[in-house]
Amino acid sequence: MSIALLLAIGCLTSVGIYLITARLLSRILLGFALLGHAAVLALLGAGGPAGKPPLANLTTPAESANPVPQALALTAIVIGFGLTLFLLALARRQQIFTGDDLVEDDLEDQRVATDSEAAP
Amino acid sequence: MTVLVTTTIIGPLVAAALALALRSRPQLRDVVTLLGLAASTASAFGILYRVANSGSVAIRVGEWPRELGIVLVADLFAALVLPIALSIILVVELFAIGQRRTAWGANPELAGPLLLLLTSGVSLAILTGDLFTLFVAFELILVSSYVLLTHQGRRGQVRSGMTYVVMNLFASTLFLFGLALIYGATGTVNLGLLAERIPQLSDGARLGIGAWFFVVFGTKAAMFPLFSWLPDSYPTAPTTITAVFAGLLTKIGIYALIRFHTLTGMDELGSIMLIVAGVTMIIGAFGALAQTDVKRILSFHVISQIGYMLMGLGLFSAAGTAGAILFLIHHMPVKTVLFLVGGLIENHQGTSRLDRSGGLATKRPIIAVLFAIPALSLAGLPPFSGFVAKLGVISAGIEADQYVVVIVALVAGALTLLSMTKIWIGVFWGKTTEASAMPSARPTSKANRSLMTGATCIAVAGTLTISVLAGGLYELSERAANDLRDHTSYIALTEGPDQ
Numbered sequence: 001m002s003i004a005l006l007l008a009i010g011c012l013t014s015v016g017i018y019l020i021t022a023r024l025l026s027r028i029l030l031g032f033a034l035l036g037h038a039a040v041l042a043l044l045g046a047g048g049p050a051g052k053p054p055l056a057n058l059t060t061p062a063e064s065a066n067p068v069p070q071a072l073a074l075t076a077i078v079i080g081f082g083l084t085l086f087l088l089a090l091a092r093r094q095q096i097f098t099g100d101d102l103v104e105d106d107l108e109d110q111r112v113a114t115d116s117e118a119a120p
Numbered sequence: 121m122t123v124l125v126t127t128t129i130i131g132p133l134v135a136a137a138l139a140l141a142l143r144s145r146p147q148l149r150d151v152v153t154l155l156g157l158a159a160s161t162a163s164a165f166g167i168l169y170r171v172a173n174s175g176s177v178a179i180r181v182g183e184w185p186r187e188l189g190i191v192l193v194a195d196l197f198a199a200l201v202l203p204i205a206l207s208i209i210l211v212v213e214l215f216a217i218g219q220r221r222t223a224w225g226a227n228p229e230l231a232g233p234l235l236l237l238l239t240s241g242v243s244l245a246i247l248t249g250d251l252f253t254l255f256v257a258f259e260l261i262l263v264s265s266y267v268l269l270t271h272q273g274r275r276g277q278v279r280s281g282m283t284y285v286v287m288n289l290f291a292s293t294l295f296l297f298g299l300a301l302i303y304g305a306t307g308t309v310n311l312g313l314l315a316e317r318i319p320q321l322s323d324g325a326r327l328g329i330g331a332w333f334f335v336v337f338g339t340k341a342a343m344f345p346l347f348s349w350l351p352d353s354y355p356t357a358p359t360t361i362t363a364v365f366a367g368l369l370t371k372i373g374i375y376a377l378i379r380f381h382t383l384t385g386m387d388e389l390g391s392i393m394l395i396v397a398g399v400t401m402i403i404g405a406f407g408a409l410a411q412t413d414v415k416r417i418l419s420f421h422v423i424s425q426i427g428y429m430l431m432g433l434g435l436f437s438a439a440g441t442a443g444a445i446l447f448l449i450h451h452m453p454v455k456t457v458l459f460l461v462g463g464l465i466e467n468h469q470g471t472s473r474l475d476r477s478g479g480l481a482t483k484r485p486i487i488a489v490l491f492a493i494p495a496l497s498l499a500g501l502p503p504f505s506g507f508v509a510k511l512g513v514i515s516a517g518i519e520a521d522q523y524v525v526v527i528v529a530l531v532a533g534a535l536t537l538l539s540m541t542k543i544w545i546g547v548f549w550g551k552t553t554e555a556s557a558m559p560s561a562r563p564t565s566k567a568n569r570s571l572m573t574g575a576t577c578i579a580v581a582g583t584l585t586i587s588v589l590a591g592g593l594y595e596l597s598e599r600a601a602n603d604l605r606d607h608t609s610y611i612a613l614t615e616g617p618d619q
Contacts (some may be wrong), residue, residue, distance in 0.1 A: 020290065028286055033458055036146060040297035046304030061498065068188065072252050079259045083289060086266060090285065093270075093278045103282045106352040112410050 005045050012038035025091040025101040029084060036080040040073045121170060121178050125161035128202065128243040132156050136236035144228040147604060150217055153232040155209040164203035171199035172495055172596060174350065176603065178249060178613040188235040191249035191602075191614050193311075196600035197445060198591075201375055202246045204449055208367045208456045209239050212580045214235050215460055216360040218571030219467065226358040230271045236265040237428050245372050251302065254376060255295050258340065262288050262337045268361045269353060276356045284353035287499055291339035298332045305329065311383055312614025315607040319493030330386035334377070334393070341373030344400040351407065354422070355415035355472075359463030360481055362415060366422050367456030371448055374429045379446055381433065382604040398528040401427030401495050404559055405535035414462045414472040414547065417456070417539050421498065424532055425451050426560045431529060432513045436521045441601035443512030450497070450509040451587055457494040457579040461487060463546055464572060476547030481548035488548045493551040494583055495544070500538035505583060510599075 002102025012034045047069030052059040054067035091101040098104075135156020142149040171177065176195040180186065194202075209531035213235055220228045232380050241260030248254050266288075303309060305325050306317040311400070318326055335346070342350040356360045381389065404424025411417045429451070432444025462472055469477040481488040497504030510533060517526040586593065603609055 006408075020286070025282055027612075031470075032289055035293045036296070039293055039300060042297055042300035043303065046300045069300075070298065072303075072309070075252070075256060079256070079263075082263065083259075083285075086263070087285060087289075090270065090278060090282055093273055094282065096280060097275050103286065105281050106283075107276075108263070108355070108411075108413065109352065110414060112412065 002050075005041060009038045009041045009045065012041070025087065025094060025103055028103070029087045029091065030114055032087070033080070034075070034085060040076055043069045043073045043076070121194070121404065122165070122179055122347040124163040124166045124170070125177075125179055125194060125247060128160045128167070128206065129192075131160045131163070131248065132236040132239040132243070135159075136233040136240070138235060139233045146228065149228075149232060151235060154210070154217075154476045156215055156236050159215060160243065160537070161203065161210050163208040164199075164206045165241070168192050168199040168203050170194075170358050171196055173269070176609065176613055182184065186249075186312060186614050187308060190253050191310060191312070192247045193542065193613055194247055194612070195610065195613065196596060196603055197342060197379065198246045200445065200449060200596055200600055201371075201452075204452050205242050205371075206239060207582065208452055208579075209235055209242075209364060210406035211337060211359050211575050211582070212364050212367075212460070214284055214578070215363070215463065215572050216358075218568040218575065219360060219463060221356075226268070226361055227271055231358075233270065234268050234271070238268070238364065238368075242368060242372060246375060250433070251299060251311065251380075252313070255299060256294070258295065258372070258376075259292060261369065261372065262292065262616045264367060264541050265456075268355045269365075272358070274356075274442075275335045277455060280353040283349050287339065287349040288544055291336055291346075293337045294332070294339075298336055300330070301332065302329055311379070312611045315383045315385075315611050323388075326384075327386070327388060329394075330381060330384065330389050332435070333380055334386075334389060337373045337377040337380070338396070338399060340369045341377060341426050341430075342423050343396055343401050343426055344423075347400070347404070347426075350413075350423060353420040354419045355413065359415070359459060359466060362419075363456045363459035363463070366418065366459050367452045369576055370422055370426055371452050374426060374444075374448060377430070378441065378448075378604070379431050382436075382441055383607060383610060385607070387436040393430055394522060394525045397427045397430035397434050398525045399427075400424070400430060401528055401532035402535075405532040408539040408592035409535060409542070411539075412474045412546075414543055415459070417543060418458050418462060421458075421536060421539070422455060424536065425455070426496070427532065427569065428510065428513050428529060431525055432516060434525075435522065437516060438601050438605055439516035439519055439600065440513070441604060442594065442598040443509070443514075443516045445597040445600055446512050446590075447509040449593060449597070450505040450583075450590075451584065453583045454494045454497050454506065454563060454580060457576065457583055458498065460576045461491045461494070464490070464576060465568075469547075474543065477547050478550035479548075486573060490573075490580050491543070491548070492582050493559065495540040497583060497587070499540050500533045501537070505587040505590055505595055508587070508594065512594060521613070565573075 016031045016035035019029045048068035051065035052063050054064035094101045135152055138152045139149050171194050182279040205477040241257050243256035254561035255428050266285050339346040354365055401424050404420050408417045429444045429447050432440045466472045500506040500510040510574045512525055512528055
């Protein structure tokens with residue numbers, strides 16, 4: 001695996017983790033997009049050294065890159081794309097309700113906690 | 121056999137497409153949904169019959185070699201869990217058809233097709249023989265669950281849905297990273313090949329992979345300390361949806377844990393698992409005691425019970441794994457029934473809050489009976505299935521000299537009984553309250569009510585059947601556990617005849 005690939009995975013992961021610890025869903029969403037890219041790059045890196053495009057009848061298996069991780073990565077990208085859209089829709093809905101897309105605390109949990117404090 | 125396996129996975133997908141297309145014909149849509157679910161459930165029972173009698177079967181999709189293609193494996197473990205999981209969805213769909221005219225019902229246009237998609241994902245997750253297909257199946261289940269949880273778009277659902285989606289998406293991303301790690305280390309994601317190659321890795325790499333997937337599957341299973349999303353999100357969904365989630369979703373996480381960690385021989389992780397299991401049991405049981413809402417109490421018990429299954433797995437003995445499998449089989453229907461009864465309570469009282477309800481035992485004695493049976497089973501009292509399941513796990517614990525976790529399990533069992541008593545006193549005894557005037561609540565017709573009660577009765581009968589058959593099921597679980605622990609049979613299955 002090349003150093004550039006490793007560095008890219010590291011940078012994407014660290015920025016991604018930083019973003020998903022935020023409280024705004026739009027930031028979390030960007031964080032997941034970056035983390036998803038990092039995971040896909042890691043999958044590609046796991047497939048061994050780079051090579052020619054693995055096309056049937058055009059390149060021999062010996063000189064082409066490992067196609068299996070590429071197939072896996074493609075599937076993961078498609079799933080990630082759909083989920084990003086769903087998160088966007090969720091953020092929009094929360095914005096309609098509250099004015100922003102803040103991820104809120106568990107209200108019932110807080111109610112149980114304050115009730116037990118109020119009781120003698 | 122290929123036909124049966126295809127029906128459980130592809131059948132629900134086809135039915136989902138048809139049900140979506142039949143938006144304008146509600147009755148036909150219900151029939152298609154029920155037929156799709158019934159066909160896949162029947163096939164699942166067929167698979168169980170075949171596997172129990174003539175041994176496990178593996179299907180290489182498209183005859184690809186296992187390094188490249190997808191392998192579906194119906195071993196005894198998969199064949200035991202699959203029919204129970206699918207029958208749960210079938211019963212819940214019956215309940216949902218009865219409930220949809222009320223304020224708590226799910227939106228039928230979406231709920232039916234989404235439940236079918238979820239069914240397909242569950243079948244695929246249980247039958248798959250490689251980790252990447254497991255990832256896809258998890259995503260199929262989770263995406264359906266995200267939409268099921270939030271499709272009504274209410275304030276509370278969107279709020280808790282955000283936590284739920286973010287937590288599960290993080291676990292999925294970790295899953296993907298884990299797949300990269302595994303592929304880098306072994307050059308395959310096929311479980312049969314992994315069972316061969318992972319034990320040959322250095323200890324550090326092997327246990328690193330094991331711990332990584334313990335976190336991934338553990339988040340899906342809501343074990344300590346990764347459970348906080350569960351009691352927040354589950355109670356906000358329509359009751360039927362919660363019943364499916366509680367019965368299935370966390371259990372698929374446990375299923376994957378048992379499958380992966382026994383197959384790759386992660387015995388050294390056992391002590392960590394036992395600690396996590398003990399804390400999960402206690403935290404879940406105490407959390408339940410503090411709550412004042414039926415659905416939230418039940419949600420915390422989902423967490424508590426995950427601990428028992430984790431304990432069975434963490435012992436890494438044949439008896440422990442068998443106990444965990446039996447617990448899984450017992451827990452799925454019992455938990456679903458309890459949530460369905462919660463739905464009946466909510467439907468009748470207008471709320472599931474304990475302080476706003478009471479006196480249901482005299483007004484609707486049938487609901488009281490339907491609650492009492494699974495509640496006692498959950499608490500682990502004889503002669504119900506929960507007793508046999510707990511006995512299996514706890515005796516395996518004593519056998520392995522893990523007395524601390526055994527004591528914790530017994531204490532958690534007593535606390536479970538306590539919070540079931542709390543629901544009983546709050547809802548069924550005490551002063552009769554008027555159904556609270558919830559503005560959006562619409563009265564249900566008698567036919568709908570009897571459909572809901574009928575579906576719950578069927579489910580209770582199912583749990584009783586499991587209690588009656590517990591002896592035979594324990595033998596099957598033991599066989600399944602031995603198959604899991606003896607990797608050679610699984611490896612041979614995935615290899616296929618021509619290699």
